[in-house]
Amino acid sequence: MDELTIVVPVKAAVPNITAVRLDPNTHNLVREGVPLMINPYDRNAVELALRIKDRFGGKVITISMAPPNGKDFLESTIGMGVDEGILITDRVFAGADTLATSHAIAKSIAKLYPNFSLIIMGEETTDSTTAHMPAQVASWLEIPFVYYATDAEPNIKDGTVKITRYLEDEGLLEEFIYNMPIIMSVYRNSNPPRDISLNRKIMAKVNGLVKVLTNKELGLNPDCVGLKGSPTIVAKIEDAKPLPRKKQIFQGDPKEGAKWLLENLVKEGVIR
Amino acid sequence: MSIKFDAIIVGAGPAGLTAAQRLASKGLKVLVVERGRKPGSKNVYGGRIYAHVLDKLYPEYVKEAPVERWVRKERISFLTEDSGTTIEFETNNVEHKSFTASLSDFTEWLGKKAEAAGAVIISESPVDSLVVKEGTVVGIRSGNDEVYGDVVISAEGINRLVLERSGLAPKLEPQMVGVGVKEVIKLGRKVINDRFNVDDDEGVAWAIAGFSTHYVPGGAFIYTNKDEITLGLVIYLGHGSKVDVPVYDMVEEFRLHPFINRLIKDGQLLEYSGHLTPIMGLNASPPSLYGNGYLVVGDAAGFLLHGGIIIRGVDFAIESGRVAADAIIKIHEEGGKYDGSSLSLYGNMLEESFVMKELRAFRNAHRALDEPRLYNDYAKFINAFLKRYFDVDGTPRKIFSTFKETKGNLTILDMMRDMTKVVTNL
Ligand SMILES: Cc1cc2nc3c(=O)[nH]c(=O)nc-3n(C[C@H](O)[C@H](O)[C@H](O)COP(=O)(O)OP(=O)(O)OC[C@H]3O[C@@H](n4cnc5c(N)ncnc54)[C@H](O)[C@@H]3O)c2cc1C
Numbered sequence: 044m045d046e047l048t049i050v051v052p053v054k055a056a057v058p059n060i061t062a063v064r065l066d067p068n069t070h071n072l073v074r075e076g077v078p079l080m081i082n083p084y085d086r087n088a089v090e091l092a093l094r095i096k097d098r099f100g101g102k103v104i105t106i107s108m109a110p111p112n113g114k115d116f117l118e119s120t121i122g123m124g125v126d127e128g129i130l131i132t133d134r135v136f137a138g139a140d141t142l143a144t145s146h147a148i149a150k151s152i153a154k155l156y157p158n159f160s161l162i163i164m165g166e167e168t169t170d171s172t173t174a175h176m177p178a179q180v181a182s183w184l185e186i187p188f189v190y191y192a193t194d195a196e197p198n199i200k201d202g203t204v205k206i207t208r209y210l211e212d213e214g215l216l217e218e219f220i221y222n223m224p225i226i227m228s229v230y231r232n233s234n235p236p237r238d239i240s241l242n243r244k245i246m247a248k249v250n251g252l253v254k255v256l257t258n259k260e261l262g263l264n265p266d267c268v269g270l271k272g273s274p275t276i277v278a279k280i281e282d283a284k285p286l287p288r289k290k291q292i293f294q295g296d297p298k299e300g301a302k303w304l305l306e307n308l309v310k311e312g313v314i315r
Numbered sequence: 316m317s318i319k320f321d322a323i324i325v326g327a328g329p330a331g332l333t334a335a336q337r338l339a340s341k342g343l344k345v346l347v348v349e350r351g352r353k354p355g356s357k358n359v360y361g362g363r364i365y366a367h368v369l370d371k372l373y374p375e376y377v378k379e380a381p382v383e384r385w386v387r388k389e390r391i392s393f394l395t396e397d398s399g400t401t402i403e404f405e406t407n408n409v410e411h412k413s414f415t416a417s418l419s420d421f422t423e424w425l426g427k428k429a430e431a432a433g434a435v436i437i438s439e440s441p442v443d444s445l446v447v448k449e450g451t452v453v454g455i456r457s458g459n460d461e462v463y464g465d466v467v468i469s470a471e472g473i474n475r476l477v478l479e480r481s482g483l484a485p486k487l488e489p490q491m492v493g494v495g496v497k498e499v500i501k502l503g504r505k506v507i508n509d510r511f512n513v514d515d516d517e518g519v520a521w522a523i524a525g526f527s528t529h530y531v532p533g534g535a536f537i538y539t540n541k542d543e544i545t546l547g548l549v550i551y552l553g554h555g556s557k558v559d560v561p562v563y564d565m566v567e568e569f570r571l572h573p574f575i576n577r578l579i580k581d582g583q584l585l586e587y588s589g590h591l592t593p594i595m596g597l598n599a600s601p602p603s604l605y606g607n608g609y610l611v612v613g614d615a616a617g618f619l620l621h622g623g624i625i626i627r628g629v630d631f632a633i634e635s636g637r638v639a640a641d642a643i644i645k646i647h648e649e650g651g652k653y654d655g656s657s658l659s660l661y662g663n664m665l666e667e668s669f670v671m672k673e674l675r676a677f678r679n680a681h682r683a684l685d686e687p688r689l690y691n692d693y694a695k696f697i698n699a700f701l702k703r704y705f706d707v708d709g710t711p712r713k714i715f716s717t718f719k720e721t722k723g724n725l726t727i728l729d730m731m732r733d734m735t736k737v738v739t740n741l
Pocket of ligand 1: 632
C-alpha cells in the first residue's frame, strides 16, 4: 500500500423528521419534495477521515446513493476538504432498505476503489436510526468492523491501523490494531466537523468533482438493489397519540405555587 | 486556488438570479452565493407576481414556471371583530396580468434558468462582508474564504447585513420596514374553487385592513394557489409599539376570525414563515445604489412599491437585476472598468426603466399609508355606518344622519385631510 484511500459513505437524510409524511400503503417515508441534507453524524465520519488525511496523507472520497439533488451535499463534503464525491443514482436503486443500500454501496466501493484502505461511516442516521449500514457493508466486503471509533492511526508501511474506540456506557477507551482494509463507524460525539470552505465548494462545482454514476456504469446485480433487493417489510406503523394533558394552572403566590407543584408532582409519581 | 469571477452576486432571490441568468447567458463568469439551503428556500412574500416583466425577460415562463392561478378577482376588505365590508373587482377578460405562485418554487425555477445559462450557484454559504481594497469592492468574504470578482452585486434582500457591515448602508430604522408573517394552508383545488367561487386556474388576491392587524397600520392578505391558500399580514414596524400581541398570535387571530375561519375550515397548515419588507420605497434605499466595484438591486436597494393594497417587489427585483446585468455587460464589453463613474450607467438605465419611474411617482406613498386612522377609525366607521344603514327598524336612516351617528372620533376635517393625502400620494 503506497497511499491511503479512505472512503466515507454518507446519507442524504430528511432534515426535519416531524415534517415528514409516511406513505399509508407502503409505510415508507415520502421523500418527494423534501429537501435533503447530509446525515449529521456522517459529518463526524468525514471529519475523522480528514484528520487522518491531514496526518498521514492520502485521498478521501465521499459516496452516496441518493436522488440527483444529492449532488449538493456531496459538494459540501468537498467544501470540508474531501477530494472527490461519487453520487450513485438510478431508478433501480429506489425503494432500498438497509440491506439493498449496503449492497449498492459496498459493491460500488469495491468496483471504483478496489484498493481502499479504510471505510469510515457515521454512527447511525438521524432519520432511521438503524445503525445497520456499517456492519452490512463490512459483511458484503468480508472485512472487519469496529464501531464507536474516535480515532485511527494507519501505518502505511505494514498495512495496519490502530483504532481507538469509546464505549459510552462503560466509560472505556479501547485500542485495537487491525490489518487494513477495515470499516469503522465513528462515535457521534467525537470529531466535531470543521467548517465548509466556500472556495472549495466553488471548486467542486466548477471542476465537477462529484461524479454521478448510474447502474449502467456500475453494473450491480439488479436483484440485489432497490425494492427488489430489499427483504424488509414495514408491516405496521402507528402514530403515537399525544398523552392527554391535565392543563392545570396555578395562579397566585409563587411560594404557594411551588408547594402546590411539588405536591402534585409527588402525587403523580413524577418525583419521590 | 480560488477562481476569479467576472461578477459575484450575493443572494439567490429573484433580483440576483435574474442578473445571474442574463450575465451568464452573455458568457460572463458568474458566481451566486446564497445562505439558504437552495435558491428560494429563504424567500418570503404574500403571493402574487405581476407578469409584465416576465413577458419580456422570460417569455417561456407561461409554460415552464410554477404558475398557480391567474388573478381574476381582487378583493379589499375592512374588517372589525364582528363585521366586514368588502369591495370585489372581477374581470372576465382573460388577461394575463398577475398570477399567484409559491415564491420558493418560482425562485428555484429562476435558479435553474441561471444555472442552465452557466452561472455557478453555491448554496448554504452566508456571505459575511465585502472585500474592499483601496476604496473598491473586489470580492466577498465568507468564513475564512475570500472570493474575487470584477464587480459585486448585492441582491441580499432587505436585511442587507453585508452592505451594512461594509459601511455602504446604514442600519434599518423601524419606520422603514414592515414585518410580514405568512401561513400556507392546504385546502384542495375543489374546495378553493367552491369557497372562492373561481374556476380551476382563476385566483383571488385579497387585502384586508382593520381587525386583521389590531387596527395598527399594515394589512392582511389572502391569495389562492391551486391547492392551498396563503394567508398572512404585514405590520409597519414604526407602529410596533402599539401592537399588543406577538405578530404570530395576530395572524392566528386573523385566521380564526369567523369570516376567515369558515373559508379555511378543515385546511391543513403546511408551513409558516416571516420576513421583513421595505415599506418606504426609495426612502429605504442605501445612500448610493452603486459605487466602486459594486451595485445594489432588488429589496436591498429599496425597490419595492408598497401601495397599501398592492405590494410589488418581485417585478422590481427582476427588472433591477436585468438592468444591473445589462449595465455590467456593456461595461464588460468596453474593457471592464467598474468604478463608480462607469457604474453610473446603472443609475441612468434604472431611471429609464419602470423601476425608478414608478418608485418616484409613489415616493411619498408611505405618508398617506402611515396614517393610523386608515386602519382604525375608517375601518370601524365603514362597518358601523353600513350596519346602521342596513339595520331597518322603523326609524329613518338618512345617509348624513347615519354618518354623524357612526363616525366616532373622526371629524369631517380629518376626513378631508386624509382624503387629500391619499389622493395626492397614491
Ligand atoms: C409578507 C410579504 C408579502 C409580500 N408580498 C408580495 C407580493 O405579493 N408580490 C410581490 O411582488 N412582492 C411581495 N413581497 C416582496 C417580495 O417578496 C420582495 O420584494 C422580493 O422577494 C425581493 O427580491 P430580492 O431578490 O431583492 O430579495 P429576496 O427575495 O429577499 O432574496 C434575497 C436573497 O439573498 C439571500 N441572502 C441575504 N443575505 C445573504 C448573505 N449575507 N449571504 C448570502 N445570501 C444572502 C437570502 O437568503 C435570499 O435568498 C412581499 C414581501 C413580504 C415580506
